Amino acid sequence: xxxxxxxxxxxxxxxxxxxxxxxxxxxEVPFLPRRTFLAHLGGLGLGISVLPRVALSAEPKPVPRSAxxxxxxxxxxxxxDLLPVLETIKTLGFQGFETSFRNVxxxxxxxxxxxxxxxxxxxxxxxxxxxxxxxxxxxTSIPPLAFLQEVTDGASALGAEYLILSGRGVAVDGKLDxxxxxxxxxxxxxxxxxxxxxxxxxxYHHHIDDFLLGGAEIDEILARxxxxxxxxxxCTDSATEANVDLVDYFVSRHERISGIHLKDVRDHRQVxxxxxxxxxxxxxxxLRKAAWRGWLLIEEERGRYRKEWPGTPAVKxxxxxxxxxxxx
Numbered sequence: 001x002x003x004x005x006x007x008x009x010x011x012x013x014x015x016x017x018x019x020x021x022x023x024x025x026x027x028e029v030p031f032l033p034r035r036t037f038l039a040h041l042g043g044l045g046l047g048i049s050v051l052p053r054v055a056l057s058a059e060p061k062p063v064p065r066s067a068x069x070x071x072x073x074x075x076x077x078x079x080x081d082l083l084p085v086l087e088t089i090k091t092l093g094f095q096g097f098e099t100s101f102r103n104v105x106x107x108x109x110x111x112x113x114x115x116x117x118x119x120x121x122x123x124x125x126x127x128x129x130x131x132x133x134x135x136x137x138x139x140t141s142i143p144p145l146a147f148l149q150e151v152t153d154g155a156s157a158l159g160a161e162y163l164i165l166s167g168r169g170v171a172v173d174g175k176l177d178x179x180x181x182x183x184x185x186x187x188x189x190x191x192x193x194x195x196x197x198x199x200x201x202x203x204y205h206h207h208i209d210d211f212l213l214g215g216a217e218i219d220e221i222l223a224r225x226x227x228x229x230x231x232x233x234x235c236t237d238s239a240t241e242a243n244v245d246l247v248d249y250f251v252s253r254h255e256r257i258s259g260i261h262l263k264d265v266r267d268h269r270q271v272x273x274x275x276x277x278x279x280x281x282x283x284x285x286x287l288r289k290a291a292w293r294g295w296l297l298i299e300e301e302r303g304r305y306r307k308e309w310p311g312t313p314a315v316k317x318x319x320x321x322x323x324x325x326x327x328x
Contacts, residue, residue: 064296066296067296069099070086078102083117086118089123098164126259127163127164127259130143141168142168148165165188167188169207175213184221185220192229207238215244231258233260234259240265259294260283262298300315
């Protein structure tokens with residue numbers, strides 16, 4: 001470095017002056033006298049007040065992270081089908097993935113080699129999703145705790161960040177069944193505490209039936225749970241179908257929202273993200289204002305059970321729209 005130069009980088013701006021900055025002695029780093037440094041600033045038309053602004057400008061702005069749900073592709077043979085799908089997701093430019101517990105359940109008994117294969121894809125394992133209506137208990141409206149503990153153990157061993165859980169709504173005749181809500185909340189908190197003990201985060205993915213009444217059921221659960229124990233995995237199409245203003249909901253609850261499924265609908269049917277009724281630009285503006293750092297996920301479900309459905313082209317178009325609107 002030449003005498004009188006200024007180094008800009010991830011650290012902001014560093015001045016090598018004994019009087020102004022405490023820097024470890026290094027014979028390769030010359031010190032710049034304070035008066036000389038200030039004179040050089042003046043020569044550049046800058047004053048000392050520029051220093052905090054330069055330092056602050058070097059701080060990276062918080063941005064959401066991009067991921068994809070594997071539902072766009074039919075997966076019938078567990079890991080054997082999942083790994084090629086993850087390679088496709090990687091080539092489309094996503095940072096992470098979410099998948100059903102059914103697709104990795106075979107690896108729970110011997111997770112080490114499976115985890116190595118998942119990590120080799122270069123994708124973050126965002127979440128294992130448990131949506132199993134056939135297992136919802138009548139008392140709790142979610143699957144049994146023992147089963148969820150087993151999945152949580154698997155999620156932890158495979159390196160997943162979240163356990164995403166879905167359940168049955170407790171609204172009856174336009175009102176919340178408070179007794180049923182209390183039982184469901186207690187069960188969710190028990191799952192959340194177990195997840196916490198295993199280093200996994202719990203989030204709840206709602207559908208339409210548990211997002212009615214302006215999302216009142218989810219709000220009640222949030223009010224009765226600690227922020228670090230339970231968060232929301234917001235589903236855009238379910239919010240739309242439940243007549244909830246998605247943007248307003250995000251604005252008032254963004255600190256408890258950890259993920260957003262981007263699913264677009266038109267005339268009550270799913271379409272490729274960007275072709276439907278979702279106002280992505282309005283949502284993106286609120287995400288930026290909130291400096292939100294959660295996961296944005298493309299979820300294209302129409303290919304789950306249809307091999308002939310062109311899942312990759314649909315996800316590719318959705319991914320391009322995500323980049324255009326959200327900048328990631």
